[in-house]
Amino acid sequence: MKKRWTALALAAAGLIAASGAAMADVNVGVTISATGPAASLGIPQKNTIALMPHTIAGEKINYIVLDDASDTTQGVTNTRKLISENNVDIILGSSTTPVSLAMIDIVAEAKTPMISVAASAKIVEPVDAKRHWVFKTPQNDIMMSLAIVEHMANNGVKTVGFIGFSDAYGEGWAQEFAKAAALKKINIVASERYARTDTSVTGQALKIKAANPDAVLIAGSGTPAALPQTALKKIGYAGKYYQTHGVANNDFLRVGGKDVEGTILPAGPVLVADQLPATNQVKASALAYVHAYEKAYGKGSVSTFGAHGWDAGVLMTAAVPVALKKAKPGTPEFRVALRDAIEGLKEVPGAHGIFTMSPTDHLGLDQRARVMVTIQNGKWKYIGND
The missing domain is CATH 3.40.50.2300 (Response regulator)
Known part of the structure; x- marks a missing residue:
């Protein structure tokens, strides 16, 4: 009998260990506008998610991707679902300002970090109690x-x-x-x-x-x-x-x-990355995204909106190893540590610029993140930095 209980105990320990290993995965919730009026923004962002790393610092990364159809109500529903049902450690999205603004209350209440890929400064300014949990990648x-x-x-x-x-x-x-x-x-x-x-x-x-x-x-x-x-x-x-x-x-x-x-x-520089002068500090990181996206989806397929999604992944990838030193994925402590790690990032090169976050700046971009372009013969043409 003793041997039987010992065997059962060992089996149970194995199941617990296996469950613990599964819970150690980093779960990333994504809600983007893959359909609706903002589909031209959301589709390249959805494509970009497939290019993001599936292992960071030895931990498996799971992406749960939902379409909010460019609709604020659906964006809120998706955010609640990702947090309550999928127990995500971080939210990426959404593609538009109205949807992203509607998501802020949800992530703040759940104390889950969010990196928006929408433009308005109102998403991250001012950094109050709610926006304490929110970051974004597009230029203000x-x-x-x-x-x-x-x-x-x-x-x-x-x-x-x-x-x-x-x-x-x-x-x-x-x-x-x-x-x-x-x-x-x-x-x-x-x-x-x-x-x-x-x-x-x-x-x-x-x-x-x-x-x-x-x-x-x-x-x-x-x-x-x-x-x-x-x-x-x-x-x-x-x-x-x-x-x-x-x-x-x-x-x-x-x-x-x-x-x-x-x-x-x-x-953002990524739009004309191949036309930038060699001295441009963002050229190398911009081209890295262009090459990765076009290898997967074809020459000329890249867009700046996908690059905003890429930069959200860049920030997450830089922050996860720091957070892992403090807590285990799937826990409130890890979400806090991940938020803190994102806020502490310095001089991180992305497709659109160099990110340096702070407690009062949850965008972290400077003038290196912009260029001026025109449309000539149906193509984008770089015309300078101002």
């Missing part, structure tokens, strides 16, 4: 606004018309661009809004043309950002066209066609 609107305004001022633009999404992305850009424009005494003579799902913006375009600005800034992202430019071209507006870094992918070129020729915008 003010950084890109300053680059646009600098280019406008250097090219004789005195007046500008603005049209942006009627959501947090558009409003964030309206606020930041107004601040930047005031610094160079550029007058915003028209300001319009439209929904991501709109199929016509003729009324807004006519109002902007009537104001006769020297240039127009369109604050949209993905393929819906081509709509105002097409409408303005159709009614004969002949001024300069600027877009935000939210359009920096090939789907925008395809949808916009000849109507977006000559467009000027700020973008």
Whole structure:
């Protein structure tokens, strides 16, 4: 009998050990907009997840990927599911500002770190009790606004018309661009809004043309950002066209066609990585992503939105080994340690820039994370750093 109980005890110990090994895996929850209006952002991000490491510091990494369909309610549902059912150690996503903002309360309540791949500074600013748990990888609107305004001022633009999404992305850009424009005494003579799902913006375009600005800034992202430019071209507006870094992918070129020729915008270095001078400090890390993505998905397939996802993975990969020294995956202590490790990262090279986080800066990018580009013959062309 004693031998029988000894055998059973050993078997039970083996099961516990096996269970412990499984629980030691790092579970990564991902919610991105692979369908819906923001699909041109989410699809390359979903593709990029497949390129991320499946082992870090000897620990297996499991990715649970869900589609939020560009919808805030679904994004919240996904986040709750990943935390409560999948016991994830970290959340990556979502692709858009509205969805990411809606996720903040959930991750803060669960004390689970989150790295957003959406743009608005409101996702991480100010770093309050809730945003203590939240980081992001895309460049802030003010950084890109300053680059646009600098280019406008250097090219004789005195007046500008603005049209942006009627959501947090558009409003964030309206606020930041107004601040930047005031610094160079550029007058915003028209300001319009439209929904991501709109199929016509003729009324807004006519109002902007009537104001006769020297240039127009369109604050949209993905393929819906081509709509105002097409409408303005159709009614004969002949001024300069600027877009935000939210359009920096090939789907925008395809949808916009000849109507977006000559467009000027700020973008992350990865968009024109092969055109950057050898002295550019981000060129090597940007090219590393380009080569990895194009090897998997084909020449010319890379996009800046996928690169934001890649950078989220870069930050996670750098932080996990630090957190593992303090706690075991699957525990509250590990999630705290992982959050702290991300906040402590210094000079980490990504596809879009060099990241240095701090307790008051949960983006960690500087001016090395932006370049100016234009669209020439249906392709992106590097034109400088400001």
